[in-house]
Amino acid sequence: MGRVVKAHDLLRVARAFSEAPAWVAHSLERAPFVVVRRASSLDGAIAVGIRGATRSERFGTWLDPRDVQEVLPPEAIRLRRPAGTRATLPAFALLEAIAPLCDAGRYSWGPTGSVGFELASGCETVTSSSDLDLLLRAPERLDRIEARSIFDTLAKFARAHSTRIDVQIETTEGAFSLAEFAHPGARVLLRCADGARLVADPWQARAA
Numbered sequence: 001m002g003r004v005v006k007a008h009d010l011l012r013v014a015r016a017f018s019e020a021p022a023w024v025a026h027s028l029e030r031a032p033f034v035v036v037r038r039a040s041s042l043d044g045a046i047a048v049g050i051r052g053a054t055r056s057e058r059f060g061t062w063l064d065p066r067d068v069q070e071v072l073p074p075e076a077i078r079l080r081r082p083a084g085t086r087a088t089l090p091a092f093a094l095l096e097a098i099a100p101l102c103d104a105g106r107y108s109w110g111p112t113g114s115v116g117f118e119l120a121s122g123c124e125t126v127t128s129s130s131d132l133d134l135l136l137r138a139p140e141r142l143d144r145i146e147a148r149s150i151f152d153t154l155a156k157f158a159r160a161h162s163t164r165i166d167v168q169i170e171t172t173e174g175a176f177s178l179a180e181f182a183h184p185g186a187r188v189l190l191r192c193a194d195g196a197r198l199v200a201d202p203w204q205a206r207a208a
Contacts, residue, residue: 012070031123064119074110080119081162090163091132151182173205
């Protein structure tokens with residue numbers, strides 16, 4: 001594998017996990033994809049998570065980079081479209097509606113969660129009650145006024161489609177919730193590879 005993977009990337013894999021619960025083998029047979037977790041590398045291995053058929057079926061493990069067949073970051077996944085009538089599900093319809101707005105912005109972005117997984121794998125994962133999870137990359141500082149404007153606009157679209165949207169802002173330091181950052185408050189919860197911390201400036205967490 002010739003590239004560095006990041007949290008939320010989906011990886012097509014070609015291996016079994018003998019130490020995993022029984023449901024994992026069936027899940028990977030159905031859709032051979034794992035998601036990169038936000039954790040430090042362990043002796044070169046990648047921290048990944050495997051999703052099953054229900055919310056209770058989640059398994060975290062480590063993956064040798066040599067077992068990765070394909071890397072799909074959220075930015076690549078956003079270019080895909082759901083199959084057939086799946087496009088009418090609220091989360092997919094919301095993604096279609098906000099795509100022009102997000103494309104017109106100055107940040108790269110893409111879907112994660114169940115929407116990203118289905119678009120990458122082709123495996124039906126999204127339900128009528130699924131949220132739309134987005135990742136927005138902001139290596140440079142996003143001020144709170146602009147954040148509030150983005151949040152309000154996306155929330156309006158979500159209400160119009162009778163669903164919910166959860167946007168994570170990714171910096172070079174970690175990731176935090178757009179909803180949390182858009183509202184008044186001194187600090188936000190920044191999720192980093194070595195754990196989560198409350199910070200005043202998500203772009204200068206290490207310096208602080």
